[in-house]
Amino acid sequence: MSSRTLRALALASAALVATTALAACGSKDEDKTAAEAAAGNAAEAPAIKLGYFPNITHAPALVGVNKGLFAEKLGGTKLEATTFNAGPAAIEALLSGAIDATYIGPNPAINGWSKSKGSALKIIAGSTSGGAGLVVKEGINTPADLKGKKIATPQLGNTQDVALRAWLKQNGLNADTSGGGDVSVLPQDNATAIQAFAQGTIDGAWVPEPNYSKLVLESKGKVLVDEKTLWPNQEFVTTHLIVSQEFLKKYPGTVKKLLQGHIAAVKYIKDSNADAQKAANAQIEALTSKPLKDEILTAAFANLKFTYDPIASSLFTSAKHAEEVGLLDPVDLQGIYDITLLNELLKADGQAEVSDTAV
Numbered sequence: 001m002s003s004r005t006l007r008a009l010a011l012a013s014a015a016l017v018a019t020t021a022l023a024a025c026g027s028k029d030e031d032k033t034a035a036e037a038a039a040g041n042a043a044e045a046p047a048i049k050l051g052y053f054p055n056i057t058h059a060p061a062l063v064g065v066n067k068g069l070f071a072e073k074l075g076g077t078k079l080e081a082t083t084f085n086a087g088p089a090a091i092e093a094l095l096s097g098a099i100d101a102t103y104i105g106p107n108p109a110i111n112g113w114s115k116s117k118g119s120a121l122k123i124i125a126g127s128t129s130g131g132a133g134l135v136v137k138e139g140i141n142t143p144a145d146l147k148g149k150k151i152a153t154p155q156l157g158n159t160q161d162v163a164l165r166a167w168l169k170q171n172g173l174n175a176d177t178s179g180g181g182d183v184s185v186l187p188q189d190n191a192t193a194i195q196a197f198a199q200g201t202i203d204g205a206w207v208p209e210p211n212y213s214k215l216v217l218e219s220k221g222k223v224l225v226d227e228k229t230l231w232p233n234q235e236f237v238t239t240h241l242i243v244s245q246e247f248l249k250k251y252p253g254t255v256k257k258l259l260q261g262h263i264a265a266v267k268y269i270k271d272s273n274a275d276a277q278k279a280a281n282a283q284i285e286a287l288t289s290k291p292l293k294d295e296i297l298t299a300a301f302a303n304l305k306f307t308y309d310p311i312a313s314s315l316f317t318s319a320k321h322a323e324e325v326g327l328l329d330p331v332d333l334q335g336i337y338d339i340t341l342l343n344e345l346l347k348a349d350g351q352a353e354v355s356d357t358a359v
Helices: 003-041 056-066 069-074 087-096 106-115 159-170 190-199 211-217 245-250 252-271 273-288 294-302 312-324 340-348
Strands: 047-052 078-083 101-104 121-130 132-136 150-153 184-187 204-208 222-226 237-244 304-306
Touching: 047 056, 047 087, 047 252, 056 069, 056 101, 056 121, 056 237, 056 252, 056 273, 056 294, 056 304, 069 078, 069 252, 087 101, 087 106, 106 121, 106 159, 106 237, 106 312, 121 245, 121 252, 121 340, 132 159, 132 211, 150 159, 150 190, 159 184, 159 204, 159 312, 190 204, 190 211, 204 211, 211 294, 237 245, 237 252, 237 312, 245 252, 252 273, 252 304, 252 340, 273 294, 294 304
Parallel strands: 047 078, 047 101, 150 184, 150 204
Antiparallel strands: 101 237, 121 237, 121 304, 132 204, 132 222
């Protein structure tokens, strides 16, 4: 064999060794990257601060806390639950980092997204649909009958306030943010509105459950508008679950476990409704010392639908309504949802996945 051939064989052998070494190195690097990605997706926090309201529209949260469903799914992550009375306060807590996630209505979530220019939060699951509307005194039978009347809502710019103002506008009536116009809209907390209606100082209120049923059953109010009748398929988002973007990026493993607890709570309500009602009411009593009467509890649950579906199309419509009545500047909601983890869990559980589109 010539010296030239020997040199060629030696070079080829060296090249093969180098290629094998590089391939092995690349394989190790790829394995390392995959492992890091897997570890990142499973990253868990020592604790999660969850917000919710002592309200039947937040029943999955009430049941999840009361029955220990969140604690069970979170495992080593401590659940630190905090309650709020209104969406704007919960959003401020999320923006400040005082909480990591919260159950909340659509319009406060939209406002938080707008205020932070899309950097503060993500909607990660639906929770509740329905359970709101306009209850009025006898003698008020049409929208025209509301002219000159006083109607309460829970808070300026909240979900029910926007719904009322949009409905009034669609029916040719105006209401400004100072209580003037064809109809005087008076934002006030629900307890005050219920008392004012009973005393006759207001003519009606657009409120969520259980206050909706309280006005009907305790104060003999009449339903003028059941809000679900205004929406396609009689479905609209009343409550959904949101999380801080920072927390989601840092601890996706914890967010996934929080969603497992949420799914377990919704399932419990569907499969064991009577027990779920008792659990929700027990949690309300623990938080407020005022449990709901049985007839109110039953009526409120019957008027609500608990669902994982965020009913995204209604959120986009609510934002348009808020813009039309001057309570929201135009806002791009593209990217407000991140239902990746939810759909992953639903698929694994053999359940239908949900959509985050406007249609």
